Amino acid sequence: MLFNVVIAALTVAFPKEGARLPAVDSCYVIGAAPEAAGGAISVQGKSVSVYRTGAWSAFVPVVEGSNTISVVCGAETNLVGFSVAAKPKKTAAGAEEASAKSARREKLPYAAPSFQGRPIGKAPFEIVIALDPGHGGKDTGALSPHGFPEKDANLRTARETKKALEKLGYNVVMTRDDDTFVELYDRPKAAHSSRYDAFVSIHHNAPPVDRDPALVRYGSVYVWDGADQLLARAVADALAKEFDGELPSKGVLSANFAVTRSTQVPSCLVEVDFITSPQGEEAVWNAVRRRRTGKAIARGIDAWVKGAVSAPAGNISKNKEKQQK
Numbered sequence: 001m002l003f004n005v006v007i008a009a010l011t012v013a014f015p016k017e018g019a020r021l022p023a024v025d026s027c028y029v030i031g032a033a034p035e036a037a038g039g040a041i042s043v044q045g046k047s048v049s050v051y052r053t054g055a056w057s058a059f060v061p062v063v064e065g066s067n068t069i070s071v072v073c074g075a076e077t078n079l080v081g082f083s084v085a086a087k088p089k090k091t092a093a094g095a096e097e098a099s100a101k102s103a104r105r106e107k108l109p110y111a112a113p114s115f116q117g118r119p120i121g122k123a124p125f126e127i128v129i130a131l132d133p134g135h136g137g138k139d140t141g142a143l144s145p146h147g148f149p150e151k152d153a154n155l156r157t158a159r160e161t162k163k164a165l166e167k168l169g170y171n172v173v174m175t176r177d178d179d180t181f182v183e184l185y186d187r188p189k190a191a192h193s194s195r196y197d198a199f200v201s202i203h204h205n206a207p208p209v210d211r212d213p214a215l216v217r218y219g220s221v222y223v224w225d226g227a228d229q230l231l232a233r234a235v236a237d238a239l240a241k242e243f244d245g246e247l248p249s250k251g252v253l254s255a256n257f258a259v260t261r262s263t264q265v266p267s268c269l270v271e272v273d274f275i276t277s278p279q280g281e282e283a284v285w286n287a288v289r290r291r292r293t294g295k296a297i298a299r300g301i302d303a304w305v306k307g308a309v310s311a312p313a314g315n316i317s318k319n320k321e322k323q324q325k
């Protein structure tokens, strides 16, 4: 038994009953089959193979308004009802609203009078690294096929990163070290007011609802265009090297996140893996793998501090799928 949990009944982790999805033509469906079931399940009448952990994923067409997806496993049938929003009509008012929204996003949450780069001339014991395990408490983040919440994976990986950094001599402050809810804009506060040397947010990814989760799996590190890029580069390089041949890396991507929009404290957001794919879920919930992730992130931060990372070549690519966090 891989996850120390016995799934007694067929589970559908996404979409949840009563969910309201954005205006899409298709959506992903993920879940777990009971251990006794074995073999295959069917989603909307189409057979889907079950991964060895019991996880499965499917990708189905949906319609505007109410939808019901049927998942059949042996004698058991699960019906999940959810709704899909109507496609927005393209109007002048709509375009205006969209541009106002993007202008709001451009606003920095903190005054940024000076640019802070890597801490030159400081020894590790003089350096403070803030680690930010994403989500927590009522905010679960994404769910894996078995329904394991991203917030747990983020915390466990952050603890491994902390351990590895402390071994290298660094001071580490966590934005949360238990299952509590922390407001998004509160997360970088201490790092800014106390002028910590770096801020690294740790997350696990999920695709947009209209992407097939079986086809989306990679690691990436997000940074804001206007801030220090080298920290993100160093962390992305270390992770890509560690998981070369195991997990594709998209390297450094650009995103305007509340936790990365800083020019005062070098910041980045790591998306370790996709927890929505059966293989990704298995990797994320493997303790050895989490330790490797934590050590690699720590190695990346250490390389950045020591100046052992070169400037990125050309512009970093924009990621249109994720603009807010």
Ligand SMILES: [Zn+2]
Pocket (backbone or CB within 6 Å): 134, 135, 141, 142, 150, 203, 204, 205
């Ligand atoms: Zn997240």
